[in-house]
Amino acid sequence: xxxxxxxxxxxxNMARRSFLRYAGASAATVAILGAASCRSExxxxxxxxTDIGSGDIGILNYAYALEQLEAAFYMQVVAxxxxxxxxxxxxxxTDIRDHEVLHxxxxxxxxxxxxxxxxxxxxxxxNFSDRASVLGAAKLFEDTGVKAYDGAGYLxxxxxxxxxxxxxxxxxxxxxxxxxxxxxxxxFVNPDQVDExxxxxxxxxxxxxxxxxxxxxxxxxxxxxxxxxx
Amino acid sequence: xxxxxxxxxIEKVDPEIHERLNPRRAAIKNITSFGxxxxxAALPFALGTMFKKAYAAASTADVIGVLNYALxxxxxxxxxxxxxxxxxxxxPGSDTQYINKITADENNHVTFLKNVIGSLGGTAxxxxxxxxxxxxxxxxxxxxxxxxxxxxxLAVAQVFEDTGVRAYKGAAPxxxxxxxxxxxxxxxxxxxxxxxxxxxxxxxxxxxxATAKPTxxxxxVSSASxxxxxxxxxxxxxxxxxENQTQGGVNLSSLASTAVVTAAFDEPLTKDQVLAxxxxxxxxx
Numbered sequence: 128x129x130x131x132x133x134x135x136x137x138x139x140n141m142a143r144r145s146f147l148r149y150a151g152a153s154a155a156t157v158a159i160l161g162a163a164s165c166r167s168e169x170x171x172x173x174x175x176x177t178d179i180g181s182g183d184i185g186i187l188n189y190a191y192a193l194e195q196l197e198a199a200f201y202m203q204v205v206a207x208x209x210x211x212x213x214x215x216x217x218x219x220x221t222d223i224r225d226h227e228v229l230h231x232x233x234x235x236x237x238x239x240x241x242x243x244x245x246x247x248x249x250x251x252x253x254n255f256s257d258r259a260s261v262l263g264a265a266k267l268f269e270d271t272g273v274k275a276y277d278g279a280g281y282l283x284x285x286x287x288x289x290x291x292x293x294x295x296x297x298x299x300x301x302x303x304x305x306x307x308x309x310x311x312x313x314x315f316v317n318p319d320q321v322d323e324x325x326x327x328x329x330x331x332x333x334x335x336x337x338x339x340x341x342x343x344x345x346x347x348x349x350x351x352x353x354x355x356x357x
Numbered sequence: 358x359x360x361x362x363x364x365x366x367i368e369k370v371d372p373e374i375h376e377r378l379n380p381r382r383a384a385i386k387n388i389t390s391f392g393x394x395x396x397x398a399a400l401p402f403a404l405g406t407m408f409k410k411a412y413a414a415a416s417t418a419d420v421i422g423v424l425n426y427a428l429x430x431x432x433x434x435x436x437x438x439x440x441x442x443x444x445x446x447x448x449p450g451s452d453t454q455y456i457n458k459i460t461a462d463e464n465n466h467v468t469f470l471k472n473v474i475g476s477l478g479g480t481a482x483x484x485x486x487x488x489x490x491x492x493x494x495x496x497x498x499x500x501x502x503x504x505x506x507x508x509x510x511l512a513v514a515q516v517f518e519d520t521g522v523r524a525y526k527g528a529a530p531x532x533x534x535x536x537x538x539x540x541x542x543x544x545x546x547x548x549x550x551x552x553x554x555x556x557x558x559x560x561x562x563x564x565x566x567a568t569a570k571p572t573x574x575x576x577x578v579s580s581a582s583x584x585x586x587x588x589x590x591x592x593x594x595x596x597x598x599x600e601n602q603t604q605g606g607v608n609l610s611s612l613a614s615t616a617v618v619t620a621a622f623d624e625p626l627t628k629d630q631v632l633a634x635x636x637x638x639x640x641x642x
Binding site: 213214215216218219222225226228229230232233236237273276277278280281283284286287288289290291293294295296297298299300301302303304305308312313315316321322323324325326327328329 | 459461463464465466469522536540541543545548549550552553554565567568570571575612613618620621623624625
């Protein structure tokens with residue numbers, strides 16, 4: 128069965144229901160997990176840690192968390208440009224900001240009530256007035272995004288969600304290559320990101336979250352994916 | 358906790374859950390005896406196993422089919438860059454490192470895919486006969502200067518890379534849940550996107566310099582009616598659908614400009630679509 132969506136009369140609610148059709152099954156699993164853990168020992172974790180959940184909803188929330196972080200970063204980059212920024216760099220970084228904000232807003236809309244809360248970033252280690260500091264952080268975030276989507280792809284159960292992840296990850300890879308080339312021309316497929324087979328490196332949810340939590344005041348955990356405390 | 362209630366809950370969002378789990382409803386009942394003997398905390402994992410089986414992975418033959426399709430595209434790309442790098446003086450010195458790195462990646466992809474196909478017990482397809490002027494070896498192709506004019510070379514490279522990204526994206530669902538092969542395919546997909554970004558920037562920088570406002574972007578900036586942003590109109594079909602502004606049933610056109618909405622999401626192409634674009638032009642039939 129396929130749920131048809133009439134965009135002109137069906138409205139966002141129908142569209143969201145369609146999007147969440149399979150994710151709903153995962154949401155039910157979350158509920159079971161919650162009920163089960165009530166009866167066992169509570170796992171201690173920081174009070175403000177946000178759990179992405181399980182199943183496809185968990186993966187989508189994982190992506191949503193990363194997009195929130197990227198969007199917040201580029202909003203700051205564009206609001207307070209580093210000294211010596213060129214016309215082309217302003218254009219590129221503004222575009223990337225807009226792409227990441229749209230990715231964030233897409234996940235928020237599509238996930239609806241299943242979405243994790245808004246995360247508070249911590250960019251205290253980044254000097255936004257310094258080009259090298261900003262582009263270095265941008266490279267880290269873009270490379271992390273690519274490795275995260277590629278590493279979590281096989282966990283996705285719904286072919287539709289897998290395609291959506293694919294639509295986003297290639298744009299992140301385009302960003303990653305651009306930022307790398309801005310830092311060092313010709314460094315867009317260097318061995319730090321691409322292995323000896325010409326394949327982009329990937330990373331697990333635990334590896335990614337342990338790296339990005341350093342840039343978040345609101346910590347993110349993934350108890351269903353082997354990362355249950357910060 | 359009653360497992361039937363759980364199944365009923367899932368049924369509300371997935372009416373076909375019984376069929377997915379097992380065509381015979383009786384099979385569901387078998388779980389009750391299982392559930393009653395297993396600790397409550399273990400149930401989600403039992404459910405997870407059921408779902409894994411329900412949304413089944415592709416057969417080995419299907420996986421090999423995808424890999425051979427990918428191999429054909431990689432042969433096309435590798436051969437293109439191998440010929441280009443053999444033409445003395447085609448590239449300005451500063452761009453050589455870019456082209457050389459892409460050439461190495463594409464040849465590595467060919468080797469890797471052949472190895473994986475072999476390890477799965479399959480037979481790798483042979484390299485196709487190619488015509489990089491796009492003329493099906495009959496003359497009169499749209500890119501006669503592909504190996505004598507660097508701008509033509511870059512334009513063809515950009516179309517190949519962007520199409521490669523679309524092809525891998527379109528094939529990914531066939532590999533769903535296959536940790537090894539899907540992860541590798543996604544990794545190649547990302548590298549093709551990195552190549553596309555770099556080629557696009559080389560084209561822009563030749564036209565505008567590196568620091569002025571760009572006119573060719575590292576991402577595909579479509580209009581509402583035309584996916585193709587390359588200025589190479591003969592390649593319109595390779596970009597058809599990139600103008601899409603609805604994702605996952607959510608119309609994004611009210612959230613940002615058309616340029617942003619189309620650039621923020623790359624679109625897939627099916628195998629049939631890709632082969633229709635390449636066979637009879639670049640791949641000789």
